[in-house]
Amino acid sequence: MNAQHAIDLLASELGQFEDWEDRYAHIIALGRTLPPFPEEFRKEQFLVSGCQSQVWLHPTFDGTTIHFDADSEALVVKGLVAILMRIYNHRTPQEILAVPKDFITTLGLDTHLSQNRANGLASMIKQIGLYAIAFSMRGAASSV
Secondary structure (H helix, E strand, O other), rough: HHHHHHHHHHHHHOOOOOOOHHHHHHHHHHHHHOOOOHHHHHHHHHHHHOOOOOEEEEEEEOOOOOOEEEEEOOOOHHHHHHHHHHHHEEOOOOHHHHOOOOOOOOOOOOOOHHHHHHHHHHHHHHHHHHHHHHHHHHHHHOOO
């Protein structure tokens, strides 16, 4: 499944709920599906700056795809992390960089998140993109 398919599935999933209280409950439930976050990655170097809540994002690159371990202590934010993992996890750097920037609108998150959560979400997406750029450069350097 590619990133666009993941976005379409998430949009359909979230669209099943008529009001945003139910959608928030579902987003929180998605956060509970994240795998346990390894304690050794709960370090300052893996904190995403620009998030009001603490969000940790640890990347691993196998030479082809990037795997992320991610977590947050805040329930709604952890759910947003889970959404991002469904879209970005286990993708090539090029796939990550090609994810349409308007997927936040597609999911309806642009008008229903507080300003702080929207800023934090943007910071998480930016950090994922920076990791993708770094790993794509590393891959390009090793193929020279």
